[in-house]
Amino acid sequence: MSGFTRAEVCAVAVAEAFRGDGEILASSFGTVPALGARLAKATFEPDLLMTDGVATLLEEPAPVSDGSGFQPVPEAWLPFRSVFDLLWNGRRHVVMVASQIDRFGNQNFACIGPHAKPRAQLLGMRGAPGNTINHRTSYWVPNHSPRSFVARVDCVSGVGYDRAASLGSRSSRFHDVRCVVSNLGVFDFGTADRAMRLRSVHPGVTVEEVVEQTGFELAIPEEVPESRAPSQEELRLIREVIDPQGLANREVPV
Amino acid sequence: MDKRMTAADVVAELRDGMTIGVGGWGSRRKPMALVREILRSGLRDLTVVTYGGPDAGLLCKYGKVRRLVYGFVSLDSIPLEPHFRQARQAGSFEAAELDEGMLQWGLLAAAHRVPFLPTRAGLGSDVLSINPELRTVRSPYADGEELVAMPALELDVALVHMNRADARGNGQFLGPDLYFDDVFCMAARRRFMSCEKIVRTADFQKEGSIHTLRINRSMVDGVIEAPGGAHFTECPPDYGRDEAFQRLYAATAKDDDAWQAFKTRYLDVDEPEYQAAVREARQELR
Numbered sequence: 001m002s003g004f005t006r007a008e009v010c011a012v013a014v015a016e017a018f019r020g021d022g023e024i025l026a027s028s029f030g031t032v033p034a035l036g037a038r039l040a041k042a043t044f045e046p047d048l049l050m051t052d053g054v055a056t057l058l059e060e061p062a063p064v065s066d067g068s069g070f071q072p073v074p075e076a077w078l079p080f081r082s083v084f085d086l087l088w089n090g091r092r093h094v095v096m097v098a099s100q101i102d103r104f105g106n107q108n109f110a111c112i113g114p115h116a117k118p119r120a121q122l123l124g125m126r127g128a129p130g131n132t133i134n135h136r137t138s139y140w141v142p143n144h145s146p147r148s149f150v151a152r153v154d155c156v157s158g159v160g161y162d163r164a165a166s167l168g169s170r171s172s173r174f175h176d177v178r179c180v181v182s183n184l185g186v187f188d189f190g191t192a193d194r195a196m197r198l199r200s201v202h203p204g205v206t207v208e209e210v211v212e213q214t215g216f217e218l219a220i221p222e223e224v225p226e227s228r229a230p231s232q233e234e235l236r237l238i239r240e241v242i243d244p245q246g247l248a249n250r251e252v253p254v
Numbered sequence: 255m256d257k258r259m260t261a262a263d264v265v266a267e268l269r270d271g272m273t274i275g276v277g278g279w280g281s282r283r284k285p286m287a288l289v290r291e292i293l294r295s296g297l298r299d300l301t302v303v304t305y306g307g308p309d310a311g312l313l314c315k316y317g318k319v320r321r322l323v324y325g326f327v328s329l330d331s332i333p334l335e336p337h338f339r340q341a342r343q344a345g346s347f348e349a350a351e352l353d354e355g356m357l358q359w360g361l362l363a364a365a366h367r368v369p370f371l372p373t374r375a376g377l378g379s380d381v382l383s384i385n386p387e388l389r390t391v392r393s394p395y396a397d398g399e400e401l402v403a404m405p406a407l408e409l410d411v412a413l414v415h416m417n418r419a420d421a422r423g424n425g426q427f428l429g430p431d432l433y434f435d436d437v438f439c440m441a442a443r444r445r446f447m448s449c450e451k452i453v454r455t456a457d458f459q460k461e462g463s464i465h466t467l468r469i470n471r472s473m474v475d476g477v478i479e480a481p482g483g484a485h486f487t488e489c490p491p492d493y494g495r496d497e498a499f500q501r502l503y504a505a506t507a508k509d510d511d512a513w514q515a516f517k518t519r520y521l522d523v524d525e526p527e528y529q530a531a532v533r534e535a536r537q538e539l540r
Binding site: 054055056077079080081084087088110111115116117118119120121122123124125126127128129130132133134155156157158159163164166167168170171172174175 | 279324325326327328333334338339342343344345349351352353354355356358373374375376377378379380381384397398399400401430431432433434
């Protein structure tokens with residue numbers, strides 16, 4: 001592998017998750033997702049809406065790093081109650097971090113151990129329950145291992161396909177976990193029983209390595225392609241415009 | 255009616271076991287002067303309802319909380335409130351954790367005086383197993399859809415902090431977001447609003463547009479002038495978050511000696527002494 005970093009491949013994979021989304025709010029948590037969302041908007045999804053992280057939608061989002069010369073241009077006011085309105089209205093795609101994720105895409109970033117007295121308190125439920133049942137969701141896992149890709153999550157903050165199915169088709173009709181991007185590959189739920197499938201491995205990663213680092217049985221197609229490499233234009237945007245200081249490379253140290 | 259009072263007057267109205275809603279969001283425009291007054295009191299067994307920040311962290315640290323009803327507890331620039339984390343891992347209070355949107359829905363139900371409001375949020379998640387009292391409801395219409403019946407979060411008391419207020423209880427927010435402070439007030443039986451500055455009613459328009467006057471006097475029982483009253487949370491445009499002080503506060507979670515020193519200097523003192531100590535610290539931390 002030469003010419004691009006693993007973080008840049010991951011960012012392109014996150015950008016691809018937004019492909020086709022059109023005029024909806026793109027939200028992201030974590031550096032690689034922030035880079036990926038901006039990359040999508042700067043290239044093939046120019047109509048995405050993005051916030052300043054406070055209460056304003058900006059014509060163009062701030063860069064991920066070195067925003068010293070950035071001049072924000074507000075295009076709309078979006079206080080938190082409008083955020084809830086918007087996300088329950090469904091016009092949003094969020095990329096959240098998963099501390100744990102299982103075979104059906106149930107996500108946990110709330111706590112490790114029993115909820116009443118956790119061994120480790122993580123972020124908490126935040127908006128994950130309402131997000132996942134109301135609009136499109138994808139996940140970013142920066143440290144793919146049997147501790148993050150688990151047979152059973154300790155707490156379900158984001159709803160997965162098996163739990164959504166048990167609610168019936170009406171209650172789950174807006175549930176849509178599109179994909180999971182990890183530091184090793186890209187995964188989706190395009191199987192008959194909506195179990196997680198390996199869609200691509202990042203350049204330099206083998207299928208065996210992914211299987212070894214996953215704590216449940218993955219659906220593995222006969223042919224597993226490599227994740228798409230960044231184009232020259234994408235590399236230019238990442239390195240010169242969106243993340244000149246290379247913060248994303250610190251999140252994925254390969 | 256002149257509703258001006260002191261933070262001590264507010265705390266004198268509170269009782270053990272009450273349900274207290276705290277406005278603001280994370281480490282943003284929190285009524286910290288009122289929270290600090292509670293810390294100095296003997297109040298206990300409180301149920302606290304909050305989009306949590308250092309209000310939740312401090313009240314938990316002081317063992318004042320029997321039950322915390324929350325969507326998250328964050329310091330924003332520090333994603334997880336470290337004192338809250340510590341109290342959670344010690345299992346020292348009952349954690350009624352909700353999805354962020356469900357919390358708004360419960361407050362709105364109380365504000366509208368209905369027993370619940372339906373929402374899809376929470377379905378399929380462990381919010382329903384963490385809070386076994388939550389029920390679902392089936393649509394009475396042809397769709398028959400099942401939804402979460404988010405119960406009204408009725409508050410005994412709401413505490414909020416505004417940029418400006420008049421003596422009669424009209425409040426003005428001048429920052430980017432009101433958060434849910436109006437809903438907290440409408441969900442509560444008694445409502446107390448601290449502010450950076452009390453102004454004449456006629457002067458509100460000099461401060462901001464008509465859209466900033468979102469708290470009217472029917473929503474407020476007491477007004478407390480508390481300059482710096484949101485510190486160390488942000489209160490724009492009057493001041494931003496005191497990040498250096500917040501880091502100092504956060505670092506005391508893992509170091510009991512540091513916590514005792516912090517407590518002695520900043521919390522075992524009255525509000526004017528707190529503000530003076532903060533000014534001193536600002537010189538030291540610079």
